[in-house]
Amino acid sequence: MRAVHFGAGNIGRGFIGSLLAASGYDVVFVDVNGQIVRLLKERGEYRVIVAGEQREEQWVRGVSALNSQTEREQVIAAIAAADLVTTAVGPHILPAIAPVIAAGLKQRLAARQAPLHVIACENMIGGTETLKQHVFAHLSEAEQQLAGESVGFLNCAVDRIVPNQTNDDPLAVTVEPFFEWAIETRNVIGAVPPIQGAHFVADLGPYIERKLFTVNTGHALAAYLGYLKQYETVQDAMKDSAIRADVEQALSESGAVLVKKHGWKADEHRAYIDTTIGRFMNPALSDDIIRVARSPIRKLGPNDRLVAPAVQYCALFGNVPHGLAKGIAALLRFDDDRDVEAAALQQTIAQHGIEGALRQYAGLESGHPLVAAVREEYGRMEKNKS
Numbered sequence: 595m596r597a598v599h600f601g602a603g604n605i606g607r608g609f610i611g612s613l614l615a616a617s618g619y620d621v622v623f624v625d626v627n628g629q630i631v632r633l634l635k636e637r638g639e640y641r642v643i644v645a646g647e648q649r650e651e652q653w654v655r656g657v658s659a660l661n662s663q664t665e666r667e668q669v670i671a672a673i674a675a676a677d678l679v680t681t682a683v684g685p686h687i688l689p690a691i692a693p694v695i696a697a698g699l700k701q702r703l704a705a706r707q708a709p710l711h712v713i714a715c716e717n718m719i720g721g722t723e724t725l726k727q728h729v730f731a732h733l734s735e736a737e738q739q740l741a742g743e744s745v746g747f748l749n750c751a752v753d754r755i756v757p758n759q760t761n762d763d764p765l766a767v768t769v770e771p772f773f774e775w776a777i778e779t780r781n782v783i784g785a786v787p788p789i790q791g792a793h794f795v796a797d798l799g800p801y802i803e804r805k806l807f808t809v810n811t812g813h814a815l816a817a818y819l820g821y822l823k824q825y826e827t828v829q830d831a832m833k834d835s836a837i838r839a840d841v842e843q844a845l846s847e848s849g850a851v852l853v854k855k856h857g858w859k860a861d862e863h864r865a866y867i868d869t870t871i872g873r874f875m876n877p878a879l880s881d882d883i884i885r886v887a888r889s890p891i892r893k894l895g896p897n898d899r900l901v902a903p904a905v906q907y908c909a910l911f912g913n914v915p916h917g918l919a920k921g922i923a924a925l926l927r928f929d930d931d932r933d934v935e936a937a938a939l940q941q942t943i944a945q946h947g948i949e950g951a952l953r954q955y956a957g958l959e960s961g962h963p964l965v966a967a968v969r970e971e972y973g974r975m976e977k978n979k980s
């Protein structure tokens with residue numbers, strides 16, 4: 595079995611590539627990072643360090659790599675011969691990789707009709723569906739029809755905390771022990787792709803929302819509130835009892851939405867929240883706040899981790915979730931100049947106020963009750979810097 599994986603970064607090497615190799619796939623990583631591609635080619639293996647109560651090392655073997663900028667034809671040929679194409683590049687990169695995936699599909703469709711599955715492992719609702727739309731924009735109607743018969747685009751929810759790496763070996767990747775990969779079977783063509791440890795589900799909706807509105811919501815609160823108090827890592831921020839209480843409150847609010855909307859059992863969801871908070875506090879990891887806070891405009895999106903559960907909470911319960919509102923306010927205060935989205939967000943706020951930013955990026959009109967709550971929290975942060 596052959597898999598082509600776009601994005602040999604933290605989650606690509608630390609989770610997807612490692613699980614696919616363990617499942618028996620020959621994994622070809624595709625990346626634009628020349629050093630990582632060269633080392634993967636030279637060595638054909640790398641180390642995953644699982645950092646929990648014990649430290650465990652696993653070797654991922656039999657992998658290779660291609661540079662999508664300089665080896666485009668080889669990437670196309672690899673896709674044409676693959677059983678599985680996966681991505682972990684970041685939502686904003688999906689349009690950039692769509693042309694080469696489309697070219698691979700064209701070559702494949704001309705030669706054979708064996709099923710191919712495509713899975714985008716990005717933190718977003720409908721990530722693979724979004725990738726499909728970008729890919730289909732590069733195919734003719736006839737090609738789209740053919741692709742519809744043999745290419746299954748499967749949405750998924752992917753969960754494993756993989757921080758920015760500080761190992762001496764640039765290929766080694768330190769990860770947490772926990773992982774969960776829920777893959778929707780709705781668009782499977784033929785048999786589900788054999789992936790060890792993946793959880794195949796008929797309807798991904800409850801799983802992606804549980805993951806995004808718990809793990810990523812809590813992470814966002816810890817990062818944005820931690821940034822305001824000048825902590826460097828999520829682990830340090832979570833040791834601050836006030837931040838931890840704020841994370842807890844926001845997760846109780848998003849949890850109320852998830853339990854009511856999807857029928858997750860309240861006690862089981864409570865256990866899921868507790869596990870999540872334990873993961874944020876894992877003393878064997880050091881996760882930079884700047885990584886978790888990255889791309890605040892994306893994270894302010896109407897379907898993303900803060901605004902979506904907050905708006906749904908307002909609609910379901912008729913009042914405002916103040917913990918989530920505080921998270922949104924803290925996001926609006928994120929002004930680290932190493933992050934291009936943070937700079938653009940601060941420029942929008944300077945020109946149009948936080949109401950303008952909430953309208954433009956979150957789709958929230960000024961009359962929405964959440965806006966007043968965010969404004970209040972935002973003002974309080976100005977006074978207290980926390």
Ligand SMILES: NC(=O)c1ccc[n+]([C@@H]2O[C@H](COP(=O)([O-])OP(=O)(O)OC[C@H]3O[C@@H](n4cnc5c(N)ncnc54)[C@H](O)[C@@H]3O)[C@@H](O)[C@H]2O)c1
Pocket residue numbers: 600601602603604605606624625626627662682683684685687690691715716717752753754755756757
């Ligand atoms: N790190 C985590 O804890 C984690 C967990 C779950 C999901 N995710 C999601 O996975 C995705 C990747 O996150 P990450 O943390 O691994 O980021 P990362 O920056 O470590 O990895 C992204 C990789 O994509 C590569 N890339 C960029 N442009 C490319 C292109 N045009 N073609 C091929 N490769 C390209 C980069 O060089 C990099 O190696 C994001 O959507 C993120 O939300 C991350």
Ligand SMILES: O=P(O)(O)OC[C@@H](O)[C@@H](O)[C@H](O)[C@H](O)CO
Pocket residue numbers: 717752753754755756809810813814885886887888889
């Ligand atoms: O990757 P992002 O920018 O969407 O979110 C940052 C972190 O919350 C995220 O990478 C988590 O570590 C991950 O989603 C855990 O599964």
